[in-house]
Amino acid sequence: MSTSRHWKRPPFIKNPTLRWGLMVCVVIYLALAFGTMEINWTRTSEGIDRGKKFLGAFFPPDFTSRWESIYEGIVESLWMTVTSTVVGIALSIPVGLGAARNLSIKPVYYFCRGVLAVSRTFPEIILAIFFVKLFGFGPFAGFLALSIGTIGFYGKLLAEDIEDMDPVQAEAVKATGAGWLQWLNYAVQPQVMPRMIGLGMYRLDINFRESAVVGIVGGGGIGATLLTSFDRYEFDSAAAILLIIIGIVMLVEYSSGYIRQWVQ
Amino acid sequence: MLRIQHLVKQYKTGDQALKSVSLEVPKGQVLALIGPSGAGKSTLIRCVNRLVEPTSGSIELAELNLVNLRSGELRKARRRMGMIFQEYALVERLSVMENVLSGRLGYVGFFRSFFRKYPQADIDEAFRLLERVGLDHMADKRADELSGGQRQRVGICRALMQTPDLLLVDEPTASLDPKTSRQIMRLICELCEERQLAAIINIHDVLLAQMFAKRIVGLQLGEIVYDGPPDGMSAEVLTQIYGEEDWEATIQNVDDDAEGSETNIEDVQQAV
Numbered sequence: 212m213s214t215s216r217h218w219k220r221p222p223f224i225k226n227p228t229l230r231w232g233l234m235v236c237v238v239i240y241l242a243l244a245f246g247t248m249e250i251n252w253t254r255t256s257e258g259i260d261r262g263k264k265f266l267g268a269f270f271p272p273d274f275t276s277r278w279e280s281i282y283e284g285i286v287e288s289l290w291m292t293v294t295s296t297v298v299g300i301a302l303s304i305p306v307g308l309g310a311a312r313n314l315s316i317k318p319v320y321y322f323c324r325g326v327l328a329v330s331r332t333f334p335e336i337i338l339a340i341f342f343v344k345l346f347g348f349g350p351f352a353g354f355l356a357l358s359i360g361t362i363g364f365y366g367k368l369l370a371e372d373i374e375d376m377d378p379v380q381a382e383a384v385k386a387t388g389a390g391w392l393q394w395l396n397y398a399v400q401p402q403v404m405p406r407m408i409g410l411g412m413y414r415l416d417i418n419f420r421e422s423a424v425v426g427i428v429g430g431g432g433i434g435a436t437l438l439t440s441f442d443r444y445e446f447d448s449a450a451a452i453l454l455i456i457i458g459i460v461m462l463v464e465y466s467s468g469y470i471r472q473w474v475q
Numbered sequence: 476m477l478r479i480q481h482l483v484k485q486y487k488t489g490d491q492a493l494k495s496v497s498l499e500v501p502k503g504q505v506l507a508l509i510g511p512s513g514a515g516k517s518t519l520i521r522c523v524n525r526l527v528e529p530t531s532g533s534i535e536l537a538e539l540n541l542v543n544l545r546s547g548e549l550r551k552a553r554r555r556m557g558m559i560f561q562e563y564a565l566v567e568r569l570s571v572m573e574n575v576l577s578g579r580l581g582y583v584g585f586f587r588s589f590f591r592k593y594p595q596a597d598i599d600e601a602f603r604l605l606e607r608v609g610l611d612h613m614a615d616k617r618a619d620e621l622s623g624g625q626r627q628r629v630g631i632c633r634a635l636m637q638t639p640d641l642l643l644v645d646e647p648t649a650s651l652d653p654k655t656s657r658q659i660m661r662l663i664c665e666l667c668e669e670r671q672l673a674a675i676i677n678i679h680d681v682l683l684a685q686m687f688a689k690r691i692v693g694l695q696l697g698e699i700v701y702d703g704p705p706d707g708m709s710a711e712v713l714t715q716i717y718g719e720e721d722w723e724a725t726i727q728n729v730d731d732d733a734e735g736s737e738t739n740i741e742d743v744q745q746a747v
Contacts, residue, residue: 379562382526382564383566386553386556387553387633390580393585393588393589397573401568402567
């Protein structure tokens with residue numbers, strides 16, 4: 212009885228044939244994938260040279276000569292960002308509640324998960340192209356695209372945060388005879404709030420950056436100004452726009468950290 | 476007050492947590508429910524306020540059968556049953572006062588509760604209760620800033636805010652030290668006495684159960700195997716509930732503690 216017993220951690224995949232087979236497949240695929248990557252070294256070295264000239268044209272950034280259109284673009288982008296974040300989050304709350312497994316019934320759950328999946332399938336730029344075709348050029352198309360993107364993002368994370376909440380606190384509030392809305396307000400909301408505020412700020416940041424992208428396909432905002440300055444080879448103005456975008460994103464980043472600390 | 480008849484609970488996994496349990500609790504009686512882990516104690520009290528749906532049987536609270544109530548009626552019935560939880564189950568990010576006032580959620584409308592505009596009578600009652608348990612100065616602290624014993628007192632206040640007829644108490648002392656455990660048990664029993672509440676207290680600790688409850692019910696594998704006064708707990712009874720073990724020490728200690736506790740009635744007030 213006293214012979215020493217061996218112990219090994221049980222492997223993640225029990226069936227040895229399957230385990231080794233999968234590993235071999237992964238190795239083969241990676242070898243093929245890297246093997247077939249085509250890199251033209253002469254063109255790459257020429258490209259580095261061109262890149263230097265391109266970056267050189269960025270300096271010094273020129274804020275003044277196109278200031279009026281830069282200013283208009285930024286204001287329009289901020290408008291798009293704030294409205295689409297607010298509308299998107301407002302719409303994502305019911306969808307997110309329905310998509311939380313521990314809150315809703317099966318049919319509602321599948322429906323809401325479906326809505327979230329569809330709204331995340333298309334990136335904002337595809338949605339923006341679609342809405343520009345429907346409603347014409349301008350920030351309204353961008354606003355719609357960003358709102359829908361926000362629903363997919365925020366609704367999914369809200370649903371998952373609700374699924375992770377402490378069920379005992381929720382049970383305790385239910386046991387008082389609270390109504391459903393009261394239960395949401397007293398048991399669910401306090402538990403998910405800090406994370407949702409942080410994610411709301413993060414989405415605001417994403418929407419601002421995306422507003423520059425949707426502008427390029429005609430969705431209005433700073434993106435349109437940026438595209439124009441590239442088209443006119445005014446790289447110094449483009450550099451000014453990029454710097455402003457970086458500045459605003461950093462501002463949102465820092466204030467998000469501050470607000471999160473404050474609501475924790 | 477509460478009449479449970481042939482209550483059966485079968486979980487989806489096929490485990491039968493309760494096998495035809497019948498139990499009657501008169502007004503003002505504090506009943507301790509003891510038994511090993513997995514005996515069905517938690518399931519039993521959760522069936523009463525239907526946080527767990529019973530499979531069959533009937534549960535009557537003052538002649539009202541709780542088993543078939545629809546959601547609106549169930550909420551009305553739940554107001555009359557205050558529940559106290561093992562890990563306190565306070566909503567940690569709400570303040571002490573909000574937690575206590577949440578006991579009134581079944582009585583006030585959504586908008587009143589949403590804007591925290593409770594009737595003055597409720598606020599007065601909340602302060603009275605917090606004062607009674609010595610926590611009125613903590614009203615605006617967040618629940619997660621309190622110690623275990625303090626949290627459980629807030630939990631008791633929340634349950635009593637419902638002006639219940641019945642208290643369902645699930646392992647109130649499981650996460651507390653021995654002294655705090657006694658203070659909490661004493662507080663629950665005193666409040667039940669003052670307000671003539673019936674209470675079912677699930678408890679692991681046989682000694683505490685014997686010290687504070689007037690009646691003890693032993694549950695084993697979903698069946699009642701003992702129902703009687705605390706001094707009827709013999710080694711044979713404990714063996715029947717928990718299985719073979721040397722019980723002499725447990726029974727001996729009860730008598731010592733019961734005498735000792737007479738002198739510490741003021742513990743609660745002192746500790747706060």
